Amino acid sequence: MAFRDIIGQERAIRALKKIVDREEVPHAFLFSGLPGIGKKTVAFSFAKVINCLNRVDNDCCEGCSACTRANTGNYPDLLLIETSEQFIGIDAIRSIEEELNFPPLEGRKRITIIDDAQKMTDEAANALLKTLEEPPSNNLIILICPEPAMLLPTVVSRTCHLRFQPLTERAVKDILVSRQFLDDKNAELIARVSSGSVDRALSYLESQYINRRELVKKRILEIFTCDINRLFEIAKEWGSEADFLLDDIDLLKMWWRDLIVYNLSSNREVVLDVETTGMLKEHLGKTSYVSLMKNYRLFDTIYNDLMRRINRQMAMERLVLGLRESINEKDSRSTL
Numbered sequence: 001m002a003f004r005d006i007i008g009q010e011r012a013i014r015a016l017k018k019i020v021d022r023e024e025v026p027h028a029f030l031f032s033g034l035p036g037i038g039k040k041t042v043a044f045s046f047a048k049v050i051n052c053l054n055r056v057d058n059d060c061c062e063g064c065s066a067c068t069r070a071n072t073g074n075y076p077d078l079l080l081i082e083t084s085e086q087f088i089g090i091d092a093i094r095s096i097e098e099e100l101n102f103p104p105l106e107g108r109k110r111i112t113i114i115d116d117a118q119k120m121t122d123e124a125a126n127a128l129l130k131t132l133e134e135p136p137s138n139n140l141i142i143l144i145c146p147e148p149a150m151l152l153p154t155v156v157s158r159t160c161h162l163r164f165q166p167l168t169e170r171a172v173k174d175i176l177v178s179r180q181f182l183d184d185k186n187a188e189l190i191a192r193v194s195s196g197s198v199d200r201a202l203s204y205l206e207s208q209y210i211n212r213r214e215l216v217k218k219r220i221l222e223i224f225t226c227d228i229n230r231l232f233e234i235a236k237e238w239g240s241e242a243d244f245l246l247d248d249i250d251l252l253k254m255w256w257r258d259l260i261v262y263n264l265s266s267n268r269e270v271v272l273d274v275e276t277t278g279m280l281k282e283h284l285g286k287t288s289y290v291s292l293m294k295n296y297r298l299f300d301t302i303y304n305d306l307m308r309r310i311n312r313q314m315a316m317e318r319l320v321l322g323l324r325e326s327i328n329e330k331d332s333r334s335t336l
Contacts, residue, residue: 003045003059007178008171009038012164016046017058025050025109026160027135029142030117030151033164036199042164043113043142044070047078050140051107066107077107082115090124097127100136110139117143118150125152132158166196176201186210193254193272207247216248217276223323224283235320239313249303249319255280256296263289284327291326298322 003013012031019025031039048071049055053064060067069075079099081092096112104110114120120128132141132155141159148156167175172191175198176182182190182205190209194201204210219234226234238245258277261270271277298319305315 001041001045002062003042003049006038006041006045007174008167009042009164012042012162015162016042016049020046020049020055020058025140027140028132028159029140030148030156030159030161031142031144031164032146032148032161034166034195034197035146036197036202037164037167038198039144039164040113040115043144044080046142047111047113047140050109050111051075051077075107076105077110079110079112080115081112083119086119087121088114088116088119088124089121090127093120093124093127097131100131100139104138108138111142112139113142113144115144118145118147120151122152125155129155129158167198168196172196172198172201176205180205189213189273189275208244209247212244212248213251213276216251217279220252220280220323221283223320224327231320231324232317235317236313238320239311239316242312245306245312245316246303249299249306252319253296253299253303256292256299259284259287260289260292260296263292287326295322295326 003017006013029043031043033039045060048060048062048067049058051066051070052060053066054061062068062071066075070078079096081088081096083092099110100112114128128141129152135141143151143155143159145151148161169188169191172194173184173187176187176190177184180187180202190201190204194204219238223231223234238248241248254272255276258271258273259280262268262277262281268274302315302319306312
C-alpha cells in the first residue's frame, strides 16, 4: 500500500514525505500510538518509499521491482520482526544485528521494522541499544509500540519519535466500507464505538457485534416488561452463552455510560450509540443518575464475577433483576 492509499494519518504521512524530500532520514524512528491505527501500515509504506525505484511525489510507485517484491515479502532490504508470543528475545535482535553489519543488498537503505517493540526483554532492548548508539550506515530501524514509556528511556532517546493519533470516525467508517464491504449504517455504528482503532473495529466484527447488539437490546426490552418466570428464563438463556457474556456486559456498560453522560450534559455528540440510548431513555423514563450509576457498578461487578468463573446463570440472574429494578426507580433531582 502506498501513502496515497492509506486512509487517515495524514499528519504523520506529511512529516515522513518531508523527510524523504529533504533526504534527511534518521537512523531510527519510534512510531507510537494506540493499537490498530495504522502505524505498521505507514512504516511499511515508508520503507517502500525509501527504496522505490520510481518515486512519485515522495511516494512509492507500487510498480517497480523493489515495491512489488516488498509487497510479497521478498525484498532483501526490508526486515520485519513481529511475534504472537509474549516476548521478543535477544536472539531476534542478534539476528538483525548480523544483517546490519553488511551494506544493503539492493536498496538505498536496509529497513528493519520491529512491531510491538514493547515486547522486547530488557536483554533484547539493551542489545538493540548498542546498535542505536553506533548505527551502521545506510540502515533504518523503525520501532512500533503504543507508548514510549513502555520502552527503555535510553532506547527512546536515540530515536526520532512520531506520535500517531487515533483515526477519525469517518476514516474508520471508510475503511470498513471499502475493505470490509460493510454497509454505511453498520460501518458508522462500529466506527463510533471503536475509539479510532481499526483493530478494535475488526474485533467488533469478529465478535458478531452487530448481531449481539440487536439480541441484547431485544433482551433488555423484554426484561423491562416480562413476568418473573420469563425473567429467570432469560437469565438461564443468557448464562448459557458463555462465549459472548463479557462482550455483552461491555455493551451494557457502553449504553449506560451513554445514558449517564447524556444525563449530565444533554449533548448527543458525546453519545456513542444514539439509537440504543434513545430506546433506553424511552423505556427507563425519568431514571435518576444514582440509579444509572448503580446499574453501571452492577455491570462491573458481574463482569468481574464472570472473569472469576463464578456460576454464569447466577451472575445473569443478578443482572436481569438489577435491570428490572431500575425500570421503576425515580429521582426528581436528576432526570433524563
